[in-house]
Structures are given as C-alpha cells and as structure tokens.
Amino acid sequence: MxxxxxxxxxxxxxxxxxxxxxxxxxxxxxxxxxxxxxxxxxxxxxxxxxxxxxxxxxxxxxxxxxxxxxxxxxxxxxxxxxxxxxxxxxxxxxxxxxxxxxxxxxxxxxxxxxxxxxxxxGHLGPDLLGPDWDPNRALENLLRDPARPLGEALLDQRNLAGIGNVYKSELCFLLGVTPWLPVGALPADRAALLPVLAQKLLEANRDRPTRITTGVVATSRTTTGPRGQGPGITGRDQNLYVYGRASRPCLRCHTPIRLANQGDGSRERPTYWCPSCQFGPTPPPGTAQPRTGTRRTTN
Structure with missing residues (x-):
C-alpha cells in the first residue's frame, strides 16, 4: 500500500x-x-x-x-x-x-x-519528500489539536503529507509512545524529534525496493536491532520494528507486538505497538482487530 x-x-x-x-x-x-x-x-x-x-x-x-x-x-x-x-x-x-x-x-x-x-x-501539509518540507510548520500543524491521538494526527495529510499506517506505527515506536497518546501529551523533546525523524525515515527509503526502518536511526530509546544482536539486522522479518509483526517478539524487548484498529471504525487502520517499549493509552482488551495485517487507507 x-x-x-x-x-x-x-x-x-x-x-x-x-x-x-x-x-x-x-x-x-x-x-x-x-x-x-x-x-x-x-x-x-x-x-x-x-x-x-x-x-x-x-x-x-x-x-x-x-x-x-x-x-x-x-x-x-x-x-x-x-x-x-x-x-x-x-x-x-x-x-x-x-x-x-x-x-x-x-x-x-x-x-x-x-x-x-x-x-x-492545496489542502496538503508540508511534503516529507518535497521541496516545501518544513519541520516546524509540520509540528505546528500536529499540535493544533493537542487532544487528538498521535496516530490519527500523523495520518491526516493536512498536517504533513506522506505518512500512512506503516510509518505511523514505526514512528510511534521510535518515539516510545503509543499511537493513542494525545499529541499534546508528547514530551517536548520527542515532539521536536518527530518531524525530523519522519523525514529521515522516508528519505532513507525513497530509493529502496524494500522498506526498512530498523537501523535508520539510533537514539537512547531505540536500538539498531534485537537486544544482543548488534547493528547488522538481516531477514525480512526484521525490516520493520512493529508494523506487520503482530504476536511476534519486539526487536527491542521481546514482548509480543500487539495489533488493533485505530480511528472511528469506518476504515481499517491496522496499528501495531509494543506494550513494553511504548507508553500511553491503548485500546481496551478485546478490541476488534483488523481482518488483515496489511490493509490500510491512504489520503
């Protein structure tokens, strides 16, 4: 997609x-x-x-x-x-x-x-891979509605253009927060990092036939591979930190990755997160999961 x-x-x-x-x-x-x-x-x-x-x-x-x-x-x-x-x-x-x-x-x-x-x-926000990219404007757009869940705000192309369900889930993991955390509750240092990190991920993948987010960045909250493995990640299962990895062990802490829909239910928006590495609100137990782990809607 x-x-x-x-x-x-x-x-x-x-x-x-x-x-x-x-x-x-x-x-x-x-x-x-x-x-x-x-x-x-x-x-x-x-x-x-x-x-x-x-x-x-x-x-x-x-x-x-x-x-x-x-x-x-x-x-x-x-x-x-x-x-x-x-x-x-x-x-x-x-x-x-x-x-x-x-x-x-x-x-x-x-x-x-x-x-x-x-x-x-004309309704689109700054394009992550375009000449109009402006991280400050993108962050201002995201923070305009501080009560909105971060994952939903990232998918709103009026805020910044180019993010879908894959990068939404991967960004939230790298920031150490769940996609249901209100944008306004995002710590200031991570809020400032968000647009920079988003642009870095898309920039790193724009010429790749296979999307890879593991190893693109390394911060105090992220690693370049599974615990004890080191930077040389190999294997398709380890190209992404959480997206498409429901029930598989987190590459950072080995806790099983969880999956749920996000939004009002009118569209399937499969959302993946690690319950140990990411803090913030999560769907209640028993929340219906998407029919598949790969379908999503773009805007």
Whole structure:
C-alpha cells in the first residue's frame, strides 16, 4: 500500500519514461475525461505531492492521480506484454514511441489546468519528500489539536503529507509512545524529534525496493536491532520494528507486538505497538482487530 516513499518512486519511474517525450497515445478511461486526447503533447514532468501524482503536460494541463489502496502505474517498453491486472481495470494509458505508462485501478484520475493544481493538493501539509518540507510548520500543524491521538494526527495529510499506517506505527515506536497518546501529551523533546525523524525515515527509503526502518536511526530509546544482536539486522522479518509483526517478539524487548484498529471504525487502520517499549493509552482488551495485517487507507 503506497505511502510517500512509494509514490515518490512511482513518480520517478513515470518521469524517467515520459518526461520530455511526445505522447502518441492517450486513453483516459473515466467517463468525465474519456474524450480528452493528449496525443501530440509533450510530457513536461511527473511530480509527487504527498501521496498524489501530478503529470504535467504541454498546454497547461495536469493529469492528477492518486493510488490509494490498490492503484498502480506500470511502465512497459514497446512490445512488452502488459501486466498489472485485467484490461477492465485499466484507467489510463499514456504512450510515447518507446514507453507506455498504464494506470491500473486508479480511484482518482482527473485532468486539470496546471494553474488549478491547488484544487487537488492545496489542502496538503508540508511534503516529507518535497521541496516545501518544513519541520516546524509540520509540528505546528500536529499540535493544533493537542487532544487528538498521535496516530490519527500523523495520518491526516493536512498536517504533513506522506505518512500512512506503516510509518505511523514505526514512528510511534521510535518515539516510545503509543499511537493513542494525545499529541499534546508528547514530551517536548520527542515532539521536536518527530518531524525530523519522519523525514529521515522516508528519505532513507525513497530509493529502496524494500522498506526498512530498523537501523535508520539510533537514539537512547531505540536500538539498531534485537537486544544482543548488534547493528547488522538481516531477514525480512526484521525490516520493520512493529508494523506487520503482530504476536511476534519486539526487536527491542521481546514482548509480543500487539495489533488493533485505530480511528472511528469506518476504515481499517491496522496499528501495531509494543506494550513494553511504548507508553500511553491503548485500546481496551478485546478490541476488534483488523481482518488483515496489511490493509490500510491512504489520503
């Protein structure tokens, strides 16, 4: 499920394949824009904004897309067989002489004037991987509602753009607090560390095929690996501190990791934490767990 680093990678692939090249094929398979024809126009750039993708095209146009849970953009060479899902799930095709970008299951796809991009992304807070990143502004946004649970505040893209359930859970572990701790109860030193740490995690993973948070940082409250193991963490099970590790031993203290939903229950937001390493409120015993340990909703 894409978060800011994954969307950054998708933008990079699309930019490499399309930017500076003339489109010879365009097919937008959504009713509102089905008659739009972008063939003959040059793709100027593909830019990520939080979890959004902005494909800017000659003539002052921007194709705005959002992957949410299941969407993806695939790039194929000329003659390569397309793979990414059945044909009826294709929502967009952008083709040049030697590359074709195919958008599968895109829940958001709209053609805008480039000057109107703010209608799509103007509500977003500072982008953790963008040129507008401002840790002070991000922290001010988070603290604006001090009673709000930290995990929910981190997922609100109006505060800072790019965090999903994975980084929410990992950040809270690294800060030593539960995702249910009110933002205003976060100790001052950890509050100041939060945006810096968030940016460091996404920056470290933006070029990696596999997301890794263990070993990225080492503070007095965190270690680079399981107790007694040392810094050289290996194995897929140890790429992340808590996310996706329900009932498995904490890499720091060996206590079983717990899992519960967070939020009002309208969406599945699987949230992982260590009951020994993280202080703060937790869901009452018996709280319903998500149906799976991997599904989440992006914004």
């Amino acid at each position: 894409p978060e800011g680093d994954t969307v950054w990678q998708a933008a990079k692939r699309l930019h490499t394949a399309l930017a500076g090249r003339v489109l010879i094929r365009s097919d937008l398979r959504v009713p509102k824009f089905a008659t739009a024809d972008l063939a003959g126009r040059t793709v100027l750039d593909v830019t990520p904004r939080g979890k959004h993708l902005l494909t800017r095209i000659e003539g002052g146009l921007t194709l705005h897309s959002h992957l949410r849970m299941d969407g993806s953009w695939k790039v194929f060479t000329h003659g390569q067989r397309w793979s990414g899902g059945p044909a009826h799930q294709i929502r967009a095709i952008l083709g040049t002489e030697d590359r074709t970008a195919v958008g599968y299951r895109l829940p958001v796809l709209e053609l805008l004037r480039t000057t109107d991009e703010d209608r799509a992304v």
